[in-house]
Structures are given as C-alpha cells and as structure tokens.
Amino acid sequence: MSSIKIYAPATVANVVCGFDIIGFALQDPNDEMYMRLTDQPGVVIKSLDDYNLPTAPEKNVAGAALLALLEEVPGVGFEVEIRKNIKPGSGIGSSAASAAGAVVGANALLNNRFNRDDLVRFAMFGEKVASGVKHADNIAPCIFGGFTLIRSIFPLDIIPLSAPPLHVTVVHPQIEVRTADARSILKQKVLLKDAIRQWGNIGGLVAGLTKGDYGLIGRSLEDVIIEPVRSILIPGFDELKQSCMEAGALGGGISGSGPSVFMLSESQAKAKELESIMSALYTRIGIDFHTYVTTVNNGGCRVEAV
Amino acid sequence: MSSIKIYAPATVANVVCGFDIIGFALQDPNDEMYMRLTDQPGVVIKSLDDYNLPTAPEKNVAGAALLALLEEVPGVGFEVEIRKNIKPGSGIGSSAASAAGAVVGANALLNNRFNRDDLVRFAMFGEKVASGVKHADNIAPCIFGGFTLIRSIFPLDIIPLSAPPLHVTVVHPQIEVRTADARSILKQKVLLKDAIRQWGNIGGLVAGLTKGDYGLIGRSLEDVIIEPVRSILIPGFDELKQSCMEAGALGGGISGSGPSVFMLSESQAKAKELESIMSALYTRIGIDFHTYVTTVNNGGCRVEAV
Numbered sequence: 109m110s111s112i113k114i115y116a117p118a119t120v121a122n123v124v125c126g127f128d129i130i131g132f133a134l135q136d137p138n139d140e141m142y143m144r145l146t147d148q149p150g151v152v153i154k155s156l157d158d159y160n161l162p163t164a165p166e167k168n169v170a171g172a173a174l175l176a177l178l179e180e181v182p183g184v185g186f187e188v189e190i191r192k193n194i195k196p197g198s199g200i201g202s203s204a205a206s207a208a209g210a211v212v213g214a215n216a217l218l219n220n221r222f223n224r225d226d227l228v229r230f231a232m233f234g235e236k237v238a239s240g241v242k243h244a245d246n247i248a249p250c251i252f253g254g255f256t257l258i259r260s261i262f263p264l265d266i267i268p269l270s271a272p273p274l275h276v277t278v279v280h281p282q283i284e285v286r287t288a289d290a291r292s293i294l295k296q297k298v299l300l301k302d303a304i305r306q307w308g309n310i311g312g313l314v315a316g317l318t319k320g321d322y323g324l325i326g327r328s329l330e331d332v333i334i335e336p337v338r339s340i341l342i343p344g345f346d347e348l349k350q351s352c353m354e355a356g357a358l359g360g361g362i363s364g365s366g367p368s369v370f371m372l373s374e375s376q377a378k379a380k381e382l383e384s385i386m387s388a389l390y391t392r393i394g395i396d397f398h399t400y401v402t403t404v405n406n407g408g409c410r411v412e413a414v
Numbered sequence: 415m416s417s418i419k420i421y422a423p424a425t426v427a428n429v430v431c432g433f434d435i436i437g438f439a440l441q442d443p444n445d446e447m448y449m450r451l452t453d454q455p456g457v458v459i460k461s462l463d464d465y466n467l468p469t470a471p472e473k474n475v476a477g478a479a480l481l482a483l484l485e486e487v488p489g490v491g492f493e494v495e496i497r498k499n500i501k502p503g504s505g506i507g508s509s510a511a512s513a514a515g516a517v518v519g520a521n522a523l524l525n526n527r528f529n530r531d532d533l534v535r536f537a538m539f540g541e542k543v544a545s546g547v548k549h550a551d552n553i554a555p556c557i558f559g560g561f562t563l564i565r566s567i568f569p570l571d572i573i574p575l576s577a578p579p580l581h582v583t584v585v586h587p588q589i590e591v592r593t594a595d596a597r598s599i600l601k602q603k604v605l606l607k608d609a610i611r612q613w614g615n616i617g618g619l620v621a622g623l624t625k626g627d628y629g630l631i632g633r634s635l636e637d638v639i640i641e642p643v644r645s646i647l648i649p650g651f652d653e654l655k656q657s658c659m660e661a662g663a664l665g666g667g668i669s670g671s672g673p674s675v676f677m678l679s680e681s682q683a684k685a686k687e688l689e690s691i692m693s694a695l696y697t698r699i700g701i702d703f704h705t706y707v708t709t710v711n712n713g714g715c716r717v718e719a720v
Contacts, residue, residue, distance in 0.1 A: 129614045259618035260611070265633060267621050300602055303609040303639075305566070308435045310613045312565035314620040315573050324573060328565060333609075 112216055114141040115410040116209025118194045118400075119201035120276070120370050121245035124329040124361040125309035129258045130269075131201075131249040133405040134276060139205040141170070142189040142414065143213040149185045151175060156191035169203045169234035170210035176233040177214050177222070186214055195398075198280045199368035204246030207234025212251060212409040225264055227251050239287040246364065253408030255317055272320035274358075274404050275379035279348070279386035280368040282396040285341050290365030293337055302332045322358060322374055329359025329372070342367050344393050351385050376401070418522055420447040421716040422515025424500045424706075425507035426582070426676050427551035430635040430667040431615035435564045436575075437507075437555040439711040440582060445511040447476070448495040448720065449519040455491045457481060462497035475509045475540035476516035482539040483520050483528070492520055501704075504586045505674035510552030513540025518557060518715040531570055533557050545593040552670065559714030561623055578626035580664075580710050581685035585654070585692035586674040588702040591647050596671030599643055608638050628664060628680055635665025635678070648673050650695050657691045682707070 115138040121131040140156075151165035151174045165171030174186055188210060194202040211227045222230075228251055232242040248256040248266045255269040309328045316324030339345040339362060352360065352371045356378055360371030369386070373379045379401045390397040421444040427437040446462075457471035457480045471477030480492055494516060500508040517533045528536075534557055538548040554562040554572045561575040618634030621627070645651040645668060658666065658677045662684055666677030675692070679685045689705045696703040 126613070126617070128610045129617060257614070257617045257621060259614045259630075259634060261614075265614075265618070267618060267630060269621060294606060296606055297603040298606050298609055300600060300604050300639075303604055303612070304434045306609070307432070307613045307616045308563070308565045308567075308571075311432070311435060311563045311616050311620045312571070312573060314617045315563060315575060315624060318621060318624045324565075327571060333606075 110217070111142060111144045111414050112213055113412050113414045114143065114209040114213040115139075116141060116205035116212070117250060117405045117409065119204055119246040119249045120278075121201065121364040122334065122362065123313070124331045124335065124359060125306055125313055126257075127331070127334045128243065128245055129310070130255065130313065131245040132255040132271070133249040133253050133408055134200065134278070134400070135402040135405045136400055137193045139194050139202075139209055140191040141206070141209045141213055143210070143217060144187045145217040146185045146187055147183070149178070149183060151178070151185060152187045154189045156189050159192050159196055161192070161196065167237060169238050170206040172237040173207040173211050173231045173234035174214055177211050177230040181218060186217070188213075195280065197284055197286075199285065199362070199364040199366045200278060200280070201246035201250060201364065203235060203238035204231070204250050207231040208247050208250035209409050210234070213411060216411045224251050225266060228266060229264060241291075249408070251408050254404060254406045257314065269314060269317050271317040271404060272322065275373045275376050276400070276402050276404065277371045277373065277379045277382040277386065278363060278368050278400040278402070279383075279390065280398045281343065281390055282398070283343065283367050285366040287365045290338055290341060294334065295337070298333050305332050325372070326358040329361065331361060335361050338362055338366060342369065343395060344389050345369065348386060348389050351389065352382050355381055355385055357382055416523070417448060417450045417720050418519055419718050419720045420449065420515045420519040421445070422447060422511035422518070423556060423711045423715065425510055425552040425555045426584075427507065427670040428640065428668065429619070430637045430641065430665060431612055431619055433637070433640045434549065434551055435616070436561065436619065437551045438561040438577070439555040439559050439714055440506065440584070440706065441708040441711045442706055443499045445500050445508075445515055446497040447512070447515045447519060449516070449523060450493045451523040452491045452493055453489070455484070455489060457484070457491060458493045460493075460495045462495050465498050465502055467498070467502065473543060475544045476512040478543040479513040479517050479537045479540035480520055483517055483536040487524060492523070494519075501586065503590055503592075505591065505668070505670040505672045506584060506586070507552035507556060507670065509541060509544035510537070510556050513537040514553050514556035515715050516540070519717060522717045530557050531572060534572060535570060547597075555714070557714050560710060560712045563620065575620060575623050577623040577710060578628065581679045581682050582706070582708050582710065583677045583679065583685045583688040583692065584669060584674050584706040584708070585689075585696065586704045587649065587696055588704070589649065589673050591672040593671045596644055596647060600640065601643070604639050611638050631678070632664040635667065637667060641667050644668055644672060648675065649701060650699050651675065654692060654695050657695065658688050661687055661691055663688055
C-alpha cells in the first residue's frame with residue numbers, strides 16, 4: 109500500500125490579544141510523520157525520536173486523533189512513525205502538530221473524504237489527551253495554514269484570515285510551563301473594562317491582518333488580561349518584550365501557554381536582529397534556549413508521497 | 415459670511431457583540447443643522463424643533479463639542495440652528511449626531527483644518543454632556559461613515575471597516591431607557607469564558623464585514639454578555655428578535671443602550687418584512703413605536719452650501 113510523509117508545522121496560539129481564538133502556523137519547525145493505510149483496524153505508532161512519548165494509540169495525541177477519525181471509517185487502520193522535531197512542552201503546538209499531521213495524513217490516504225473542519229474535530233481528541241481540553245487554537249492553523257480565527261468552538265466555526273507577509277522570531281527557553289498550570293493561574297472573571305479593551309484589540313488585529321496594515325497589527329498586539337498573569341512564569345519576559353519592541357518588532361508575546369515567546373516583524377533582517385536580542389538575554393540569565401527565525405506557513409500540514 | 419447645512423446621521427452603536435467598540439451610520443434619519451462662522455467668539459445655538467433641549471452652549475451637546483473645537487481656534491465663533499429629527503433617547507445616536515454634525519460643519523467653515531480623528535475628539539465632549547461619558551462609538555461612524563471600530567479610546571484609535579451592502583430595519587419603541595441606567599445594570603466583571611466567546615464573535619464580525627461574508631456576519635451577531643442583561647429593559651425584545659431571525663434577518667439586537675432595536679438583512683424586501691414584524695408586535699403589545707427601513711450610510715455627516 110502507498111506510503112506518505114507528512115510535515116506538520118509548529119503553530120503559535122493566542123497571539124497576544126487573541127486568547128483561545130487566534131493562531132498561526134510557522135514555516136519551521138515541523139514534525140515529520142510517515143503513514144501507511146492498512147487493513148488491520150486500529151492504529152500502530154512508532155516513535156523515531158528520543159522523547160519517549162507513549163505509543164499506545166489512546167495515550168498518544170496522534171493515536172487519539174486517528175482513533176476518533178477511524179470511528180467514521182470502519183475496517184481499516186494506520187501505521188504511523190513520528191519524528192518529533194517540535195519539542196513537547198515548548199508552547200509552539202507540539203501536540204497539535206502530531207494530532208493534525210496524523211489526521212491530514214489519514215485523510216490523504218483515504219482520498220480526502222473529510223473536509224478541514226472534520227479534521228480539526230478529529231485532531232481535537234489528540235489535544236484532549238495532551239492537555240485535558242479539546243481546544244483548536246493550534247490545530248486549526250496547523251491544518252488550514254496561515255492565521256485562523258476560532259469564532260466558536262461548540263459548534264466549531266473556523267475562519268481563515270488573510271495576512272500580509274510576516275516574519276516570526278521564536279525563542280524557546282528550556283524551562284517547563286505545564287499548560288494545565290498556565291491555565292489554572294488565570295482568573296475565572298475579568299473586568300468588563302479590560303474585556304472591552306481586549307475586544308478592541310482583537311477587532312484591530314483581525315482588521316489589521318485582513319487589510320495588511322502592519323501598524324494596526326502592531327498596535328493591536330496588546331493583552332491586558334492573560335499576559336500580565338502568565339508572563340510571570342517566563343523568566344526575563346518583560347525585558348525581552350521591551351527590548352524587542354524598542355528594536356522595532358511589530359509586537360509579540362507568549363506563544364500558546366509558553367514558555368516560548370514570539371515576535372513578529374516586517375523583514376527577515378529585523379527578525380534576525382530580534383533573535384540576537386533573545387539569544388543575548390537568555391545567555392546572560394543562564395537559561396538554555398533554542399531560537400527559530402521563520403515566516404508564516406500559509407499551507408498548513410504538507411503531504412508528500414514516499 | 416457663508417452658511418452651510420449639515421445632515422448628521424443616526425448611528426447604531428455596540429452592534430450586538432461589539433459593545434463600546436463597533437458602530438455604523440444609517441442613511442436615515444438625519445439631524446439637520448445650519449451653521450455660520452462669525453467673528454464673535456463663542457457659540458450661539460437656536461433650536462428649530464420641539465424637544466426643548468438646552469441651548470446654552472456648555473449644556474448643549476453640539477455646543478460643548480464646538481466649545482472644545484474653539485479652544486484650538488481663537489477669535490471666531492459659530493451660530494448654529496438645529497432641527498433634531500433623531501429623537502433624543504431613542505438609542506440611535508441622537509446626541510452623537512448633534513455633536514458630530516456641529517464639528518463637521520465647523521470644520522467645513524474653517525477650510526477643513528482638522529482631521530477626522532480631531533473631530534471625533536471634539537465631538538466626544540458633546541457625548542460627555544449627554545451621558546457623562548466621553549464615548550465615541552456613535553461619534554466615530556457619524557463622522558467617518560460606514561462601520562467603525564474603536565480599537566482604543568485612550569489613545570483614540572478609530573479603524574474604518576469595509577462592509578458589504580446591508581439593509582437595516584430599526585424599531586424605536588417609545589419608552590425611556592436612560593443610558594446611565596442601561597450602563598449601571600451591567601456587571602463590572604464578566605466570566606473569562608464568556609469574554610472569550612465574545613471576542614471570537616468580534617473577530618468573526620470584523621472578518622465577516624471585511625470579507626463581505628453575510629453568513630459569517632450573521633453567525634457573529636451574538637452577545638452573551640450585554641444583551642442578556644439589557645434586553646430586560648425593552649418590552650418584547652426576545653420575541654421580536656426570535657421572530658426576525660426566523661424570518662431571515664442576518665442578526666441584530668439592541669441599538670446602543672436601547673430602546674431601539676435594529677436588524678440587518680441582505681435585501682430591502684427582507685428589511686421591509688422585518689419592519690412589518692416589528693410593527694405588528696408593538697401594535698399588539700400596545701407600545702407606540704416608530705420604524706426606519708434604511709441602509710448603511712458610508713459617507714457620514716454631509717455638508718452642503720445654502
């Protein structure tokens with residue numbers, strides 16, 4: 109039977125003001141997955157990396173997503189090999205990449221019988237394994253590519269947003285921030301006046317993206333609700349952000365629930381300059397880190413024959 | 415000296431999910447204003463209608479807006495005659511029309527020395543006289559025309575939003591809802607999960623407007639925070655909304671802080687059908703009312719020589 113390879117990109121969720129609703133896909137890094145359709149019902153997973161993630165399908169994010177998909181396709185199964193290049197816990201959608209890549213690959217092997225909304229729905233079962241919550245803010249851009257808005261999660265309503273060319277710098281300080289912890293420190297209630305300020309910025313970000321207005325995008329990348337609480341979990345965050353803004357970043361903040369931090373810029377030169385700033389800061393404060401200088405991935409998961 | 419006439423349109427603020435940040439201008443009704451530049455510093459206001467609004471400039475919304483403008487233009491003054499066709503307290507931006515019309519007229523008489531952001535800033539002094547709060551969600555669309563987003567009020571950041579053709583039906587039940595009351599019944603804190611749902615809808619509304627996607631506009635016109643609280647002040651609201659939605663309205667809700675209710679549709683025929691539904695309901699429950707079937711006004715205040 110035919111065999112395929114899938115590149116499943118890292119993603120940035122939340123995007124400062126867009127907590128739980130806006131995300132975008134990165135050109136790099138990508139998880140690499142190899143998949144085959146079999147006539148043995150069920151899912152067999154093999155890991156090609158050293159992360160020791162569970163390979164029992166129901167405990168594996170790719171496996172759980174595929175099991176959800178297989179409930180609608182009886183009589184077949186999948187063999188999956190996964191090389192995770194996106195470090196688990198980095199805050200750039202590692203679990204989403206595995207879950208999204210698996211269902212995009214499965215759909216290719218099944219002659220594209222599902223639409224992208226279906227695939228998001230299946231992949232969310234993978235996110236539930238990873239974090240206990242069926243969220244789609246990384247899954248949606250991983251599958252759709254580009255920027256996506258989750259207007260509603262139940263019922264699922266994903267809106268692809270056009271955007272001008274953007275360069276992205278990401279730094280992943282090698283500390284652990286558990287998604288569950290990052291969620292539990294949030295207050296369940298917010299001030300109406302803060303919510304209003306946040307929705308002004310969300311409207312501004314969506315308008316800025318669709319108009320291709322870099323200035324408006326930059327002004328809208330402000331978060332008065334989540335960032336002030338969560339940023340305390342990321343050493344050096346305030347200084348990092350201030351230095352990047354002074355250097356000419358459009359804006360940026362915590363990627364997902366962290367610890368990665370991303371910054372957007374209009375040029376690759378600026379994105380590289382920000383990388384230097386990030387590297388210098390984490391070198392100075394003595395925390396191991398990894399950086400990426402990349403762009404927005406407008407295609408989402410990519411499938412090729414092997 | 416030259417004399418001009420200004421048509422200052424009614425406006426719908428809040429636009430369901432866009433509390434305090436989104437508004438749009440209506441083709442009808444319009445306040446009519448006549449203005450002359452004089453070399454007598456100060457503002458003289460004359461009313462041409464029967465509303466008995468204060469004519470002392472500092473107590474009149476047009477006057478207060480003009481006094482704010484005149485602080486930056488010493489040595490001149492204005493004579494203003496106002497015929498209010500937009501009933502005060504109707505919830506379709508009556509005070510904003512007077513304030514915006516006055517400063518747009520003044521700017522025309524002063525050879526357009528101010529930009530539109532300046533005019534909004536001056537006109538907000540009029541809103542402060544009317545409601546005690548310097549808000550811009552009616553002022554901005556009245557001056558800019560079309561749909562506007564207030565990304566931020568301090569500092570002022572107004573974003574014009576493109577939109578597809580839309581028909582608007584408004585019903586003004588002749589009851590009194592004071593803006594201050596409508597504001598005081600709101601809770602100061604909201605659930606984060608409700609805020610997230612609201613910002614998904616705001617993103618959806620802005621995306622729907624700029625993409626010209628009627629379906630998305632309709633789905634996004636949902637308000638889980640303000641409408642459930644404020645709608646109790648408007649007799650018949652729930653039945654009115656449900657009947658209009660079943661008849662094919664895109665969506666709608668309370669205009670500003672009420673009591674007017676607006677509905678959007680894709681065609682004039684549908685807008686007229688909704689007017690019939692509204693009329694039948696308020697006739698049945700025995701509340702006097704006035705209706706408008708109109709479109710979005712993309713030009714804002716209009717000035718002509720007289």
